[in-house]
Amino acid sequence: MTNVIDGDAVAAEIRSDLEASVETLTDAGARPGLATVLMSDDPASETYVSMKQNDCEEVGIESVHVELDEDAPAEELYDTVEELNRDPDVHGILVQMPLVDQVDERRVLRTVAPEKDVDAFHPENVGRLVAGDARFKPCTPHGIQKLLEHEGVETEGAEAVVVGRSNIVGKPMANLFVQKGPFGNATTTVCHSRTADLAAHTREADIVVAAAGVPELIDGSMLKEGATVVDVGVNRVDADTEKGYELVGDVEFESAKEVAGTITPVPGGVGPMTRAMLLYNTVKAASRQEGVDVTLP
């Protein structure tokens, strides 16, 4: 029987553990605060931000939301971030991507104070991660490590293939897999859009993390028997549904399930873990900034 990981359930466990830490911080007069900043009318971004606010509320984190006009000058966004950097009640800052054209994304990432950078995209935090001294781990790859831990999937000595080399998923995932330590120590290959023969790599892998953003790129014929398959992809494809589309991953679930030992579904796999790890980083940020020790899940 293939083990289909229930990401919603694992994320719920993490949120429930975090609730206790939030309570400890709040009792010490240091209630964690997360600021979300949105500068876009994109409905998907609006949904993501409101889900993150709801998650905060559920565990007792204070959420502050700043919404800027899509057409506002870029300076308004940089100034907003600076202001939040100075606000002692805000421990984590998340600027929702993608950004509008007039904004320089690299400047935004560099403007967020590294100690409040709960997405872990600031160059200082990227550098620390690569050096094996992470302040925060980026939410999606960290969530994947937690899923593997929860399911008892050993990474040490495993052949891991990461499909995708983005700064938010592929590269940090590969960096975490190659680190010495728990849920690292994997022999890691990164595949991308210019990889000559993707299947030749995935077929050798004990663990495949698919983060290409290509619907059903990886099917069962490309996998090794018993492999662990983590599907990060969230792709909208036309479908005969009420909304006119459905969400599919980067893995063709039905054929992959026949071969894999363990697999994550889409939705309900990696997505909820990404959101839970944002709360984790916010609690960690508050604990550090306020000098109040808490146990993290």
Ligand code: NAD
């Ligand atoms: P991206 O577009 O920034 O990067 C995609 C990467 O895939 C690129 O590095 C590219 O080289 C590689 N790629 C593209 N086509 C390929 C192919 N045919 N073969 C091999 N590699 C190929 O995307 P991203 O931001 O890393 O996101 C990837 C997917 O994960 C998207 O579907 C996104 O929606 C989803 N995502 C999900 C979560 C979550 O929490 N579930 C979080 C972030 C991203």
